[in-house]
Amino acid sequence: MWKPVHLFAFKKKFDFLGQRKAALILSTLINVVSILGVAFVGLNFGIDFKGGIAIQARAKEGVAQLDTLRSTVGALGVGEVSLQEFGEASTVLIRIQRQDAGPQCVAGAQRVLQKRVGAGWQAKPGAAGTGDVELTSPAALDGAGWRDAVSRVGLTILERQLPRGATNIAKVDMTPEQQAEWCQQVAIKQVEDAIGTNYEIRGTESVGPKVGDELMVSGIWAVLATMAAIVVYVWFRYEWQFGVGALIAMLHDVISTIGIFVLLQLDFSLTALAAVLTIAGYSINDTVVIFDRVRENMRRYKKLGLVELLNISINETLSRTLMTSGTVFVAVGALVLFGGPVLYSFSVAMLWGVIVGTYSSVWVACAGLVYLGLRADHLRPAEEEKAEKAKT
Amino acid sequence: MLNLPRWQAIVIIAITVLSGLFALPNLLPSSVLDVLPHWYSQSRIGLGLDLRGGAHFLLEADLRSVLNERLTNLSDSVRAELRKQQVPFKEVTVDPGRALVVTLRDEAQRAKAIEAIRVVDPALAVSGAGDTIRIAYSDQELFRRKKEVIDQSIEILRRRVDETGTLEPTITRQGDERILLQVPGIKDTTDLKRKINQTAKLTFHLVNEDVAAAGANIPATLPPTTFLVPTREGLQELRRSNPKAWEDIQTANPRLSPEQICRRYQPQCLPVLKRVVVGGEDLDDSKATFEQQQGGRPIISFTFNSAGGRAFCAATRANIGKRLAIQLDGEIISAPVVQSAICGGSGIITGSFTPQQTQEQALLLRSGALPATLTIIQESTVGADLGADAIRAGTVAAIVGTALVALVMFVAYGPVFGGFANLAMLVNLLMVFAGMSILGASLTLPGMAGLVLTVGMAVDSNVLIYERVREEKALGRSAFSSIATGYERAMSAIIDANLTTLIAAVLLFGFGSGPIRGFATTLSLGLLTSMFSSTIFTRMLLSIWVRWRRPTELVI
Numbered sequence: 008m009w010k011p012v013h014l015f016a017f018k019k020k021f022d023f024l025g026q027r028k029a030a031l032i033l034s035t036l037i038n039v040v041s042i043l044g045v046a047f048v049g050l051n052f053g054i055d056f057k058g059g060i061a062i063q064a065r066a067k068e069g070v071a072q073l074d075t076l077r078s079t080v081g082a083l084g085v086g087e088v089s090l091q092e093f094g095e096a097s098t099v100l101i102r103i104q105r106q107d108a109g110p111q112c113v114a115g116a117q118r119v120l121q122k123r124v125g126a127g128w129q130a131k132p133g134a135a136g137t138g139d140v141e142l143t144s145p146a147a148l149d150g151a152g153w154r155d156a157v158s159r160v161g162l163t164i165l166e167r168q169l170p171r172g173a174t175n176i177a178k179v180d181m182t183p184e185q186q187a188e189w190c191q192q193v194a195i196k197q198v199e200d201a202i203g204t205n206y207e208i209r210g211t212e213s214v215g216p217k218v219g220d221e222l223m224v225s226g227i228w229a230v231l232a233t234m235a236a237i238v239v240y241v242w243f244r245y246e247w248q249f250g251v252g253a254l255i256a257m258l259h260d261v262i263s264t265i266g267i268f269v270l271l272q273l274d275f276s277l278t279a280l281a282a283v284l285t286i287a288g289y290s291i292n293d294t295v296v297i298f299d300r301v302r303e304n305m306r307r308y309k310k311l312g313l314v315e316l317l318n319i320s321i322n323e324t325l326s327r328t329l330m331t332s333g334t335v336f337v338a339v340g341a342l343v344l345f346g347g348p349v350l351y352s353f354s355v356a357m358l359w360g361v362i363v364g365t366y367s368s369v370w371v372a373c374a375g376l377v378y379l380g381l382r383a384d385h386l387r388p389a390e391e392e393k394a395e396k397a398k399t
Numbered sequence: 400m401l402n403l404p405r406w407q408a409i410v411i412i413a414i415t416v417l418s419g420l421f422a423l424p425n426l427l428p429s430s431v432l433d434v435l436p437h438w439y440s441q442s443r444i445g446l447g448l449d450l451r452g453g454a455h456f457l458l459e460a461d462l463r464s465v466l467n468e469r470l471t472n473l474s475d476s477v478r479a480e481l482r483k484q485q486v487p488f489k490e491v492t493v494d495p496g497r498a499l500v501v502t503l504r505d506e507a508q509r510a511k512a513i514e515a516i517r518v519v520d521p522a523l524a525v526s527g528a529g530d531t532i533r534i535a536y537s538d539q540e541l542f543r544r545k546k547e548v549i550d551q552s553i554e555i556l557r558r559r560v561d562e563t564g565t566l567e568p569t570i571t572r573q574g575d576e577r578i579l580l581q582v583p584g585i586k587d588t589t590d591l592k593r594k595i596n597q598t599a600k601l602t603f604h605l606v607n608e609d610v611a612a613a614g615a616n617i618p619a620t621l622p623p624t625t626f627l628v629p630t631r632e633g634l635q636e637l638r639r640s641n642p643k644a645w646e647d648i649q650t651a652n653p654r655l656s657p658e659q660i661c662r663r664y665q666p667q668c669l670p671v672l673k674r675v676v677v678g679g680e681d682l683d684d685s686k687a688t689f690e691q692q693q694g695g696r697p698i699i700s701f702t703f704n705s706a707g708g709r710a711f712c713a714a715t716r717a718n719i720g721k722r723l724a725i726q727l728d729g730e731i732i733s734a735p736v737v738q739s740a741i742c743g744g745s746g747i748i749t750g751s752f753t754p755q756q757t758q759e760q761a762l763l764l765r766s767g768a769l770p771a772t773l774t775i776i777q778e779s780t781v782g783a784d785l786g787a788d789a790i791r792a793g794t795v796a797a798i799v800g801t802a803l804v805a806l807v808m809f810v811a812y813g814p815v816f817g818g819f820a821n822l823a824m825l826v827n828l829l830m831v832f833a834g835m836s837i838l839g840a841s842l843t844l845p846g847m848a849g850l851v852l853t854v855g856m857a858v859d860s861n862v863l864i865y866e867r868v869r870e871e872k873a874l875g876r877s878a879f880s881s882i883a884t885g886y887e888r889a890m891s892a893i894i895d896a897n898l899t900t901l902i903a904a905v906l907l908f909g910f911g912s913g914p915i916r917g918f919a920t921t922l923s924l925g926l927l928t929s930m931f932s933s934t935i936f937t938r939m940l941l942s943i944w945v946r947w948r949r950p951t952e953l954v955i
Contacts, residue, residue, distance in 0.1 A: 347788065
C-alpha cells in the first residue's frame with residue numbers, strides 16, 4: 008500500500024498579507040475593468056435573456072460553410088444574424104435576433120406558405136395598429152385544409168377564427184404582441200427552408216420577446232436574492248467584520264466572473280447565471296474555513312497583532328484551502344474538457360470562479376479584516392467561555 | 400464521538416442500503432429490469448428533453464380576449480333582460496378587459512335595472528351611480544374563470560396531442576395563464592401544431608325519431624341522412640360486460656366508425672341525422688349549476704356565441720319535442736329533449752342528474768373547442784441524436800471528473816482515508832440518484848454538470864476533516880483522539896460551506912426554469928446528501944476501522 012502525499016504541506020510560512028496593498032490594487036483593477044466592460048462592451052447575452060432564435064445545424068456533407076450560411080440567412084430579412092462553429096467543424100449555431108411584428112414578418116410568412124403549402128399563397132398585414140393577418144389561398148379550402156395550412160406556418164389559433172366553409176380568404180385576428188411571438192416561428196421556418204437542403208437541423212430554440220424580458224428581470228432578482236440570503240447567513244453566524252469581509256470577497260468573485268464573460272465574450276445564458284449563483288455560494292467556502300481558524304487563533308493568541316495572526320491562520324489552513332479548491336478544480340476541469348459545447352460557458356466560468364474564489368478568500372476577505380480593524384474584543388464569547396461564565 | 404452506539408450504525412447502514420435500492424433501477428441493464436417487478440423497475444430517473452430529444456412549448460392563453468368575449472355575450476343577455484323587464488336604456492357598452500357599462504334613460508329605474516341584471520347572473524358585482532351601472536365579475540369569479548380556462552385548455556390539449564396514447568406528453572400549468580407542453584421524442588413540431596389546431600369534435604345532431612321509434616330493432620339499412628352513434632353509457636356498459644370487444648375497438652386499425660361499432664358490438668346506439676346543427680367551436684361555455692326554481696335540481700347550463708346561438712335557435716324552434724344528440728369524439732354524451740325554442744344564446748339541460756354527473760357533462764361539453772388562443776412564447780426542439788451527443792459528453796465528463804477527484808483523494812490521504820472518502824463519494828452519488836428517483840426529477844445536461852460539481856464539493860468535507868486530523872496528530876494526540884477531534888472541529892466549517900452553496904442552489908431552483916432546474920436539483924440534493932455521506936457515513940467507517948485495526952499511528 009502507498010503512503011499519503013502531503014500535496015500542499017509547505018515548510019515555508021508565507022507573508023500573504025504583506026502583499027495586501029498590491030492585492031488591493033489588483034482586485035480593484037479587475038473589478039473596475041469588469042464593471043467598465045459590462046457598461047461599455049456589454050455581456051454577450053444569450054437568447055434566454057434577449058429573446059431570439061438559436062438553431063443548431065449540421066452540414067450533411069463536409070464542413071459548415073459559415074460565409075455562405077451568413078449571406079443566405081442574412082438575406083431572409085430576419086434581422087441580425089450571428090454564426091459560430093459549435094463543437095465541431097460540421098456543426099454551426101445560428102443565432103437570430105428576436106423578431107418583431109411587421110410587414111417583413113408577414114412577407115416571410117408568405118414565403119413559408121408558398122414553399123410549404125403551395126405556390127400562389129399570399130399573406131397580407133391587416134388593419135394598422137393590430138397584428139391581424141389576411142391569408143389568401145389560390146383555391147378554396149375547407150376547415151381542415153385551413154388548419155393544415157396555418158399549422159405549417161407555425162400558427163396556433165382558435166378554431167373559430169378559421170373559415171368554416173369553402174373559401175379562399177382567412178382573416179386571422181392577433182394583437183401585435185401575439186404576432187411578434189408568431190414571427191419567431193416564421194423566422195425558424197424560413198431558415199429551415201433556406202438551408203434545409205444542405206444542412207440537417209439538429210435542434211432549435213426560440214424565446215419570444217415576452218419570456219426574454221421576464222427572464223432578464225428574474226435573473227437579476229435571483230443574483231440579488233442569493234447574495235442577500237448568503238450575507239444574512241454569514242452575518243448571523245459571524246461577527247460583522249467577518250460578514251463584511253466575506254461579502255466583499257463574494258462581490259469580488261461575482262463581479263470578476265461577470266467580467267470573464269465580457270472578456271471572453273462567452274454566451275451569457277441561463278446556465279451562465281447558474282454558474283454565477285454557484286460561485287456566489289461557493290465563494291464563501293474557503294473564506295469560512297480561514298475565518299474559523301482566525302477566530303480560534305484570536306482566542307488563543309490574545310496579544311498577537313492582527314496581520315501576523317491572519318498570516319498564521321492563512322498558513323495553517325493553506326493546505327486545506329488548496330485541497331478543497333483543487334478537487335473542485337479537477338472536477339470542473341473535466342467539464343471544460345469533455346462537457347461539450349453546451350456546457351462550455353458554464354464550465355469556463357466555474358473554473359474561473361474556483362480560482363478567483365481561492366484568491367479572494369486570502370487577499371480580499373482577510374485583507375478586508377485588516378482594513379476593518381478587527382480586534383479580539385470584537386469576538387462574541389466562544390461556547391466554552393459562555394459555559395465557564397455561567398458556572399461562575 | 401467515535402464510539403458509535405449500535406443503533407446509530409444500524410440506521411446509517413439502513414439509509415445507505417435503502418439509497419442503493421432506490422438508485423439501483425437506474426443502473427441495471429434493461430434485461431435485468433424486465434425480470435423485476437414493475438413498480439420497482441419503473442421508479443427510474445427520467446431524462447430531460449435536452450438529453451432525450453423532443454419538443455418543449457410554453458403556451459400563453461389569451462385570457463383577455465376570452466373575458467371580452469364573455470362580456471360581449473353578457474351584454475346581449477343584459478339587453479334582452481332589460482327589454483323584457485321594460486327598463487328603457489340608452490346603451491350597454493363593453494369596457495374591454497373589465498366591465499359592462501349600462502346607461503339608463505331614466506335614473507328612477509335604477510333599482511329595477513339592477514334587479515334585471517341580477518336575474519342574468521346573481522354573481523355579478525354592480526357599482527356606479529346615477530344613470531350608469533357598471534357590471535363586472537368579482538375578483539373571485541375572475542380567478543375562477545381564469546383557472547377554468549387553463550384547466551379546460553390542458554384537458555383539451557391532452558386529448559388532442561395524445562390521441563394515440565403513445566406520446567407521453569407532460570402538460571402542466573405554469574403560473575396564472577401559461578401551459579407548459581413537453582413531448583419527448585418528436586422532432587417535427589408542425590405535426591404537433593396541427594394537433595393543437597385540431598378541430599373540435601363536438602357536434603350537435605337531431606335524433607332521427609322515426610328510426611329511433613323502432614327501439615332495439617334498428618333496421619339494417621338506414622336512410623342516407625342518418626347514421627348510428629353509440630352512447631357514452633352504452634360504451635361504458637360494453638366495456639364492463641365485454642372487455643374483449645372494448646379492446647378490439649381500441650386497437651382496431653383503421654379505426655372503426657361509430658356506425659361500425661354499433662353494428663358489430665351492439666352497444667346502446669342512437670340514430671342521428673348527419674347534418675350538424677351546431678359545432679363545438681361555437682359553444683362558449685358550459686357549467687354545472689342548479690336550477691333556480693323547482694327545488695334546485697342539478698342542471699347543466701351552456702352558452703353559444705352569436706353564430707352558434709342563431710343556428711341553435713332555428714333548430715330548436717323547428718324541433719320541439721325531439722331529442723338533440725350531443726356527439727363528442729364518436730360518442731353521444733347526452734341527448735336531451737328540446738322543451739322549447741332556445742334563443743338568446745344560452746340554455747340548460749335538465750334531467751335526473753347527480754351534481755357529479757352535471758360536473759362531468761359540463762366538462763365534456765367544454766372539451767370541444769379551446770377556450771382561448773394559445774400563443775407559443777417559447778419553444779425548443781432537440782433532435783434525438785443531439786440529445787445522445789449531450790448524454791455522451793455529460794457521461795464522459797462525469798466519469799473523468801469523478802475518477803480524477805478519486806485519484807487526488809487517494810494520493811493525498813492514502814488508501815484508507817482516501818478510500819473511505821471515495822467510498823463516501825460513491826454513496827453520495829447513489830443517494831442523489833435515489834433522491835431524484837423518489838422526487839421523480841429528470842436528469843438534464845446542466846443536471847449532469849451539477850453532479851460533477853457535487854463530486855468535487857462533497858469530498859471537500861473529508862478534506863477539512865482529514866486536514867484537521869493531521870493537525871491534531873501533529874500535536875501529539877493519539878490516533879483515536881485525533882480522529883474524534885478532527886470530526887468535531889471541522890464540523891462548523893463544513894456546515895457553513897455547504898449551507899451557503901445550498902442557499903444559492905435552492906434560490907436558483909426557484910428562479911430558474913427548464914434544464915437549469917435540473918442543475919439546481921442535483922446540486923442541492925448532492926450538497927444535502929454529502930452532509931450525511933462525507934461526515935456521518937465516513938465517521939462510522941472510521942470508527943469501525945479504528946476498533947478493528949487499533950492503529951498506534953495514523954497513516955494520513
